[in-house]
Ligand SMILES: Nc1ncnc2c1ncn2[C@@H]1O[C@H](COP(=O)(O)OP(=O)(O)OP(=O)(O)O)[C@@H](O)[C@H]1O
């Protein structure tokens with residue numbers, strides 16, 4: 001995916017200013033930056049929730065596809081269909097639905113039943129429910145959430161909800177997975193589990209991961225590359241080692257600590 | 260005590276009634292429903308038929324409001340579309356009910372989808388007002404388009420026949436019982452199936468969190484209109500059945516009061532519950548009848564009570580709605596579930 005000169009304004013506030021960024025196939029890219037830097041705005045632009053005023057986001061579904069698909073004028077559901085899934089900073093699950101149903105909804109774009117075949121049930125809908133249930137159960141195993149599969153999501157702990165939200169995004173079988181602070185508010189053990197899941201998803205399922213994260217230890221550990229946003233502009237990108245010693249990055253973070 | 264139920268396959272896990280207790284209950288209900296009409300007199304048959312039609316309409320409304328979270332005050336108007344379409348097709352062209360009813364359902368679905376367009380922009384109270392506008396517009400058209408609908412005059416529908424069998428005349432209630440029952444069972448199964456498969460799940464997801472649903476690939480535009488259309492299809496069915504069963508269609512039957520009493524049915528029965536829609540329909544249909552009978556029974560004990568019955572009915576109606584909203588927002592369906600849970604653990608239920 002190639003993001004080029006992306007600018008997004010809310011009235012007088014410039015959330016993103018001419019941000020250019022490449023997301024490479026198969027990598028884990030961390031996006032970091034102080035509060036209000038525009039990290040979430042960037043993800044929202046990719047998933048079609050925000051409409052940037054300028055710039056382009058090109059997604060290349062296949063390795064040999066030079067042309068790509070422009071995302072900036074597409075609806076969120078079209079972008080999902082292209083194979084881009086995400087989680088949110090403040091968990092956005094279907095609270096009254098069970099864990100199973102949340103994950104099955106993640107299969108929406110892969111299923112075919114319509115009102116008629118669904119209402120009739122026998123035949124297509126039943127067959128399809130069984131098939132996709134098997135896919136979802138595999139994800140439930142992977143995320144180690146078997147005991148809670150029938151519980152309404154709203155009754156679960158924060159850490160488990162984060163995990164279910166990851167599962168729902170995974171059920172979509174995305175090419176690119178966008179994770180907005182997947183470890184925020186977790187204890188060390190939960191963070192370790194989550195980091196392991198993200199690495200497995202990336203390595204075993206070959207999913208490209210874009211990860212917003214404040215915990216520098218985690219970022220340095222698991223990401224292949226890091227991009228830094230500050231006041232809506234990208235100030236650096238590179239390997240974790242390069243970023244750690246980048247003068248502008250140190251300044252941005254020190255500035256924040258002094259403020 | 261019932262415990263440790265495991266399912267051998269996903270297929271078994273997906274059935275609507277899985278435990279032995281559920282199967283026995285279903286068999287008992289079916290047995291009652293099949294035997295009832297042979298013992299009931301016309302008064303009770305009429306009540307049963309009214310409950311059947313109301314259940315179909317309530318399931319329709321629940322699809323839209325309870326399951327998809329799109330509040331609608333247009334129920335009366337949509338029923339009117341179904342009733343007038345069926346009634347007019349039968350009177351003008353003499354079409355049989357197996358043609359008029361499906362056409363009425365489809366017409367109502369189309370009208371519902373059109374009036375659902377504002378839901379793409381409006382939510383909650385604002386959508387309620389928009390659907391109220393639908394209600395008023397439809398009734399205005401019905402009462403003013405005299406050339407077609409006959410305006411405020413009653414539309415008299417010829418008695419229906421089905422497979423060469425006359426449904427009207429003596430014993431009409433008994434014969435209609437089976438017709439309405441068949442449609443009610445169809446509606447119930449259809450809705451229950453819908454909500455254990457892809458489209459129904461997407462509708463519930465829209466109710467819970469529309470933006471998250473969209474980001475997971477649900478086309479909000481299409482699915483909201485689909486909710487209006489599917490809901491209206493069944494509401495139109497209730498309207499069409501009313502027209503043929505009553506053999507008379509008047510606009511007064513489809514005012515905002517109708518919309519409100521259907522909302523009461525799904526609130527009392529249980530928002531987002533198919534079986535709850537049926538309980539609510541039965542409750543709201545039986546309430547006035549029960550109060551009437553009570554009033555008559557106490558006529559001699561409490562003088563003047565007969566004249567007060569209409570007021571008492573309104574008071575109880577309002578009181579019950581408030582009671583449910585405060586005490587059990589999930590309705591009778593939830594109460595019934597609690598009872599079942601209690602007995603599931605019996606005798607260790609503490
Ligand atoms: N919907 C919106 N309407 C108005 N302003 C917004 C909106 N979304 C974001 N902003 C503004 O854009 C800027 C960037 O916000 P954004 O949420 O992208 O930051 P962030 O880097 O994700 O911060 P955090 O680390 O706190 O999550 C902020 O100044 C914010 O107030």
Ligand SMILES: [Mg+2]
Pocket residue numbers: 039040041089
């Ligand atoms: Mg953010």
